[in-house]
Amino acid sequence: MTVGIVGYGSYIPRRRIRLGDIAKVWGADENAFERGLELHEKSVPARDEDTITMSTTAARRALMRAGIDPARIGAVYIGSESHPYAVKPSGTVVAEAIGATPDVHCADLEFACKAGSEGMFIASALVRAGEVEYALAIGADTSQGAPGDALEYSTAAGAAAFIFGRENLLATLDAQTSFMTDTPDFWRREYMHYPRHAARFTGEPAYFKHTKGAALALMAKVGATPQDFTFAVFHQPNGKFPMRVGRELGFSRQQMLAGWLSPWLGNTYSGASPMGLTAILDVARPGDRILMVSFGSGAGSDGFIWTVTERIREVQALAPTTRTQLDERKLYVDYGMYAKLRGKIRMGE
Amino acid sequence: MRDVCIIGVGMNDWGELWDLSLRTIWTQAALAALADAGVDKVDAMTVGCMSGGLFVGQEHLGALLADELGMAGIPATRVESACASGGVALRTGFLEVASGLADVVLVTGVEKMTDCSNDEATAALATAADQEWEVFPGATFPGLYAMMARAHMAAFGTTREQMAMVAVKNHANGIHNPHAQYRRAVTVDEVLNGTMVADPLTVLSCSPITDGAAAVVLSDKETARRLAKGRPLVRIAGVGLATDRMALHNRADLTALNAVTAAAQKAYAMAGVTPEAIQVAEVHDCFTIAEIMIIEALGFVPRGQGGPATAAGETGLGGRIPVNPSGGLKSKGHPVGATGVAQAVEVTLQLRGEAGARQVAGARIGLTQNMGGTGASSVVHVLEVIP
């Protein structure tokens, strides 16, 4: 049975901070981030934006493109490492806000930066199995890095939502796969505010190994080569990693540019590769094939192959595009405001 | 219905009364009014108070305060209509005397606002707006009036300077009121350049937080004549109380105070007068824009002309229709539950010719207008000197 995407939407907060403004506070070398990691600025959530609000707006935009009655959505999955509640689901709020309750299955997922693609994996499988008519999968994060840590230069906020179905698809899902091992490259223990990471161990043994593993397994599954794709998008913890892993796999810069958001967005964690996919769908044409591979520390990757249908033309303009949100009407904040918005200032009782 | 007269008035010195409790300031005002009337017992009493519960954690004020006054045993009722509680308490007392249920009624108003933190006081005042649909999304009281001011500015070209003139005028009057909280002059520049509270309202555009109480003694006309001691007899000639849609956003016209207009029309009709007959008025200037909108709603000036009329001095002490000779809420202070009663104190003094340096010469018909929330309730009384 063919399944695929019937609607997609994204949300990027308007606030940004330039990496130079962070580097200045911590005495760091701005160039190390600008050139070394190809990062220039990142999105910052306002005090009233969190995983739940961003997910809701992204989901509503996906509904605008899907044109379906939200009550027909049978499953809602939100992948995030920054759910506002430690106990109490984000998904219930989103499902309630979009009008999908009460006949709906719901779960919050967590797998570092691949929690969003996990939801997509499960949602598509449930639809394929005929368990539900439509399923909504969202990847969203307002991730935090410890002040002064390398992560602080990339942790950003954003959300991407996809509604899976069997009819009226704007992209078919041709194959999906998962590649996973136990690799402690990055973690956050219970009750800790900020994550810890294993520095360079996060690179080769974690990001590159799993991203390549999933990409190669996926292409082998359908007998495809990089040349068979119009677009490719990989998890983008910074600007450099996704371009390098793509290049090493045999993809050209041209194939990866449409979904490459991190230099000006930062790392939206669970939203990262899913948001790249939304940016690709915004510009894709019927017949285009897309390879998407996520990565989550811990560690693993989910891979998907999509083929864009004729319906894409009808839906692209029905909601704000990801690039428009990334490039227009930005509100720059300084480090002081950033620290306030991110709750990094110790307040009075 | 029997004629009802005001035979005694009293209030304490208003301000931040750190060493006085709610019951003490209330008792001071009550005793002053009883002494002024020359009576030592009453048939009933009413207490206007917006929120004893939130400001000092005390409800059941009728019984508590009757007891404080040594009058446990009499019927005593606390009346609430947010910032119009005092005015509504006056109306309640009026009804008791007019109906014949009582001959002498002590009408009081009180608020003790400085026993809680600023945040708690702000939250308590905000309960006069719609908690679920105005305050929950972030409205403050000054914020709601500021939005009315914006709408008025957009509709009629009302200026910040015109609004500031309300504060300037009322502070100029308040200098002459020994009970006023802020007996000092302010200038237009001081008002405009003050700390912004809710644009366009600055701190001097807003009435203050005040501890205070006020009281009047009402009686039927025969009793009043007996106790007059040669003073002019002041009768409550007209009473009007009305309500409007509670939330500002539910009103079709954000520049109109429909409850004020409706209450005034009832009071004018009952008194058999028109707005032109009013010679002195105490109105609810909780914010500068409020006075501008109120003098329009009362019919003192045409719609939209509140600003220019104020700037032209029409509402000043020597003007065509002096408004708030007491200093108003702005200068005299605004202990919310007491305000409506204190307005009656002032107009009674004016009609008796006992208002000293702020006396409006020859005033024989006066008006009080008291308002709850953003105008969701308003009460108007017309007072006149009778032979």
Place this chain on the structure above:
Amino acid sequence: MTTPSAARLTREYPARYRLEGARCLACGEILYPRRLVCPACGAREFAVHRLSSHGVVKTFTVIHVAGSAFKHQVPYILAVVALEGGGTLTCELTDLVDQQPEIGMPVELQFRRIQEDGEAGVIAYGHKAVPR
């Protein structure tokens, strides 16, 4: 409402989360939130009406002194927003970039965090206006 209780928040979900109001079957008045009696005509029968998320600013203010729930967010813009197809509400106007608030400004309602009961309490969500 300084500490929104869970029950108090939950019962308003249809209006706060989904912008559900009511349309009077007798006179067509749009109510937000729903209530039992039409304030325009007194009728008591209604259909569920989902408000448009598009509207215009009817009036606004910039709040510089706020209550405890909002005191660290000043200055913020509060507006009365009239929605296309009926319904008016008071909400924050946020995310203005290089523009000043004005009466008549076209806005859209977006799902946002409104307030929370401290660090450990329940989070209240609802809608705020952003420029269109």
